[in-house]
Amino acid sequence: MASSIVLFGPPGAGKGTQAGNIVKMTGKPQVSTGDMLRAAVTAGTALGIEAKGYMESGQLVPDAVIIGLIKERLTESDAINGVLFDGFPRTIAQAEALSEIAEVSIVIAIEVPDNRIVERICGRYTCGACGAVYHDLFNPSNDPNVCDECGHIGMKRRADDNEDTVRNRLEAYHAQTSPLADWYRERGIFSAVNGDQDIVKVGEEIAAIL
Ligand code: ADP
Ligand code: AMP
Secondary structure (H helix, E strand, O other): OOOEEEEEOOOOOOHHHHHHHHHHHHOOOEEEHHHHHHHHHHHOOHHHHHHHHHHHHOOOOOHHHHHHHHHHHOOOHHHOOOOEEEOOOOOHHHHHHHHHHOOEEEEEEEEOOHHHHHHHHHOEEEEOOOOOEEEOOOEOOOEOOEOOOOOOEOEEOOOOOOHHHHHHHHHHHHHHHOHHHHHHHHOOOEEEEEOOOOHHHHHHHHHHHO
16 A cells, blocks of 8 residues: 555644645545544444443543554555545554554644643534534634535534543543654654644645645
8 A cells, every 4th residue: 555644633733624635635535533433423333332432531442443443444445545544543552553554654743732722622613514624713614504615504513522521632642642753753754743823824834744
């Protein structure tokens, strides 16, 4: 398989927001484990039933579940030229498993301080059809119910986008995910951008790296 890209960063860093442009630039499909898990929860599959409790409490879903999900996803035909991973890997074990099944050419970390994360996540809403990401204050849609991208009427807010769960998600990030930065740095493929600036500027920094 050709090389894949990893979008890395804490919850609410802006990975989903930036993913659309990266997909347009590279032609690689976005593979978001969070989106895949939420779809499984909504569909009520065995995977969704297993994942739901972890997600609601802001803990990571067990590695074996996530690795199985990714292995299956990478067998799909659109993954042949590599993909854009968003929210995966999130543990060293996931990164090790990934290194056995796919080549990662670059890891782009979006860096945002913790004190910005709660306000970002608590104001997040997304289009119920195309998944475009908005924010009540920082990136509102022209009409709060209508998607600027696809015209769909109906926005969604995530059940886990509340202050208590965000704190657990941040804790999980620092304990289990942030050590991956050094893991990828040691492999010479880690680049960081300043995520604490305007969305367009973050996108420009990413484009410069790519
Ligand atoms: P992630 O995918 O990393 O969890 P999102 O892309 O969903 O993060 O962004 C989280 C929230 O922060 C969204 O409501 C989004 O509109 C907003 N956001 C994203 N990037 C920025 C930015 N650079 N400045 C301010 N708000 C942002
Ligand atoms: P996200 O959409 O990336 O914010 O993820 C939402 C939730 O899904 C997380 O809080 C975890 O419970 C779960 N999740 C998503 N991706 C992973 C992953 N790679 N490893 C473990 N849990 C994950």
